[in-house]
Amino acid sequence: MKYISTRGHAGQPANPEFCDILLGGLAPDGGLYLPETYPQVTRAELDAWRSLSYAELAFAILSKFITDIPPADLKAICDKTYTADVYRHVRQGDRAADITPVHWLEEGRLGLLELSNGPTLAFKDMAMQLLGNLFEYVLARRGETINILGATSGDTGSAAEYAMRGKHGVRVFMLSPHGLMSPFQRAQMYSLQDENIFNIAVTGMFDDAQDIVKAVSNDHAFKAKYKIGAVNSINWARVAAQIVYYFKGYFAATKSNDEQVAFCVPSGNFGNICAGHIARRMGLPVAKLILATNENDVLDEFFRTGVYRPRKAAETHVTSSPSMDISKASNFERFVFDLLGRDPQKVAALWAEVDAGRAFDLSASPEFAAIAEFGFVSGASRHADRLATIRKVFDQYGVMIDTHTADALKVAWQHEAGVPVLVLETALAVKFAETIREALGREPERPADLEGIESLPQRVEVMAPDADAVKRFIVDRVGA
Numbered sequence: 373m374k375y376i377s378t379r380g381h382a383g384q385p386a387n388p389e390f391c392d393i394l395l396g397g398l399a400p401d402g403g404l405y406l407p408e409t410y411p412q413v414t415r416a417e418l419d420a421w422r423s424l425s426y427a428e429l430a431f432a433i434l435s436k437f438i439t440d441i442p443p444a445d446l447k448a449i450c451d452k453t454y455t456a457d458v459y460r461h462v463r464q465g466d467r468a469a470d471i472t473p474v475h476w477l478e479e480g481r482l483g484l485l486e487l488s489n490g491p492t493l494a495f496k497d498m499a500m501q502l503l504g505n506l507f508e509y510v511l512a513r514r515g516e517t518i519n520i521l522g523a524t525s526g527d528t529g530s531a532a533e534y535a536m537r538g539k540h541g542v543r544v545f546m547l548s549p550h551g552l553m554s555p556f557q558r559a560q561m562y563s564l565q566d567e568n569i570f571n572i573a574v575t576g577m578f579d580d581a582q583d584i585v586k587a588v589s590n591d592h593a594f595k596a597k598y599k600i601g602a603v604n605s606i607n608w609a610r611v612a613a614q615i616v617y618y619f620k621g622y623f624a625a626t627k628s629n630d631e632q633v634a635f636c637v638p639s640g641n642f643g644n645i646c647a648g649h650i651a652r653r654m655g656l657p658v659a660k661l662i663l664a665t666n667e668n669d670v671l672d673e674f675f676r677t678g679v680y681r682p683r684k685a686a687e688t689h690v691t692s693s694p695s696m697d698i699s700k701a702s703n704f705e706r707f708v709f710d711l712l713g714r715d716p717q718k719v720a721a722l723w724a725e726v727d728a729g730r731a732f733d734l735s736a737s738p739e740f741a742a743i744a745e746f747g748f749v750s751g752a753s754r755h756a757d758r759l760a761t762i763r764k765v766f767d768q769y770g771v772m773i774d775t776h777t778a779d780a781l782k783v784a785w786q787h788e789a790g791v792p793v794l795v796l797e798t799a800l801a802v803k804f805a806e807t808i809r810e811a812l813g814r815e816p817e818r819p820a821d822l823e824g825i826e827s828l829p830q831r832v833e834v835m836a837p838d839a840d841a842v843k844r845f846i847v848d849r850v851g852a
């Protein structure tokens with residue numbers, strides 16, 4: 373499988389393969405990598421995949437995108453990654469061996485697709501654990517090292533650090549918004565004392581941190597000299613790994629491949645739902661992709677109006693679903709590439725506007741007129757909605773959900789899908805204890821292995837949101 377950039381210039385090698393872009397992250401033209409075509413899944417394959425374990429399914433799907441790792445090695449990596457031991461934080465009564473079980477709130481009608489059973493209690497572990505093993509394998513094969521530069525609003529950071537800690541040849545430099553993550557999220561990241569992990573809290577929002585990651589990646593000389601890599605969903609490997617659980621969820625929610633389902637996805641950087649979009653383009657029978665935002669409703673606005681208007685930091689709300697406090701959604705570029713018939717010139721022109729801090733408007737375009745074909749509907753949720761939803765789900769179903777999953781459920785209830793709806797559970801409640809206390813007047817459930825994490829000593833460098841300062845920090849730690 374060869375990869376292309378959404379902006380047309382994939383760089384060197386001219387037709388990169390999976391391992392090249394795994395290490396490359398952002399394309400050299402500032403665009404995002406995508407496969408040159410989406411592999412199609414036949415009905416026979418769907419039938420055969422229905423009974424596979426998560427690791428077997430991951431191997432079957434990823435084999436379509438990864439053709440430069442020998443199959444036996446890729447299979448071993450999938451088997452090592454997707455184990456019940458790693459994804460052990462399942463709800464009572466659900467099977468860890470399923471890796472991403474469906475927890476039905478209303479049998480056959482409305483379920484939670486449990487994606488937060490991994491080490492850091494958020495859906496990021498689903499892809500990040502695989503990335504950790506892929507990096508280790510590819511770096512060893514090539515005799516290389518990597519310095520990962522990432523940005524987090526709360527969950528990518530800890531998932532990446534847990535997946536990469538102690539990995540040979542890998543350092544992680546993770547930028548987080550100073551003071552804006554929950555105490556639990558901060559503790560997960562800043563309490564790690566591993567020598568290859570560096571936490572930097574920037575005095576800004578997630579979008580500022582993400583801009584720094586892109587600015588550093590776009591300094592090609594620096595990127596090459598210091599071997600800068602990415603673990604955010606700008607890295608295609610993240611999105612590819614996330615495609616798998618849409619298939620797994622579909623099989624769990626249906627009895628035959630003649631049926632359809634809808635997925636409701638709490639969205640910020642558009643990485644998660646982008647994977648759902650690609651699963652649907654591959655042929656998974658998905659009736660609807662329901663996109664939910666919090667008060668930072670840039671994406672909801674686009675799907676309702678055709679206008680994409682990224683907000684500045686001052687206009688970005690600090691909310692009780694903080695991991696979605698994002699106003700410039702990286703992966704949205706991948707979707708717009710598909711929406712515009714995969715025309716890189718058009719995408720480059722639109723993102724020249726975005727990069728200059730401006731909006732773009734597709735409302736009068738023929739492509740937006742035909743957007744229904746992509747199956748998206750959307751909605752937004754507010755703090756009061758989150759509280760009401762967390763209470764309702766606890767009282768009615770005896771299930772405690774986190775604030776991001778609550779945003780999604782609220783929006784799912786707004787849309788009559790006519791098919792089973794799976795709401796993607798993207799984090800566990802314990803990560804957002806303050807809002808759980810406000811909603812339910814009690815402490816969230818906490819896995820025993822994360823007891824007392826907030827009282828561990830923490831290690832973090834606070835810095836202004838300045839790409840040059842981050843580069844200096846990296847140079848000091850890595851050496852010339």
Ligand SMILES: Cc1ncc(COP(=O)(O)O)c(C=O)c1O
Pocket residue numbers: 494495526527528605638639640641642643644645695696776798799
């Ligand atoms: C808990 C949680 N839910 C939802 C999201 C939004 O996912 P995405 O950025 O892939 O749209 C994030 C972060 O991105 C998250 O951490």
Ligand SMILES: N[C@@H](CCOP(=O)(O)O)C(=O)O
Pocket residue numbers: 523524525526527528529603604605606640641643644695696702
């Ligand atoms: N919500 C994310 C933001 C980064 O998203 P990513 O999927 O692009 O890594 C976080 O928790 O950090």
